[in-house]
Amino acid sequence: MKKDIGGRNCLYPLPTVLVGAQVNGRPNYITMAHVGIADPDSISLGMNKKHYTNIGIKENRSFSVNIPQESMVKVVDYCGIVSGKNEDKSALFKTFYGKLATAPMIEECPICMECELVTTVDFPNHDLFIGKVVATYIDEEAMTNGALDFSKIHPILFTMTDRSYYRVGERLAKGWTIGKEFKSPKDR
């Protein structure tokens, strides 16, 4: 028996990222989990309008999406507790810039994506920012034969249902492959 718990969004776990933006001339970093893939080259961010980071994204029309590792969980949570309105978060990480020059990125993160703002959807309480990924910077140690190897990084997952962080488990099966073993009812 299933129970209806009301219209609650349970689309978790989601990856936890640090979004970077240049605000009032300084890098600012915000923890985000409501992040998605809009089209293969684009990333969406559901960001509450009260956040300090929104100012920089709107002003510079750019942001970065950085994938932190398990070892960074304390600073990741901190960036989700403290606002740049009250605390300077610019020195928490070693910052670097790419081609856009206004999307601060985090050296300590194995994957950093530099994004150009394409459009903003104006929800009552949230800005849905959609950015095109214009460059992706990956630690060489996170690659195998020139391709990103997720077994070499340790991304952090987050669920709002219990407000907790989780780690990624082992590979279950190969996509576009395991389904070939499925026997449709008509063939059983």
Ligand SMILES: Cc1cc2nc3c(=O)[nH]c(=O)nc-3n(C[C@H](O)[C@H](O)[C@H](O)COP(=O)(O)O)c2cc1C
């Ligand atoms: C794990 C975690 C995930 C979060 N995800 C989001 C999110 O997806 N969208 C959002 O608007 N705020 C999210 N927040 C809240 C912001 O990170 C937090 O309010 C932050 O302090 C805002 O920083 P800023 O004012 O410097 O931009 C999250 C916080 C945590 C701890």
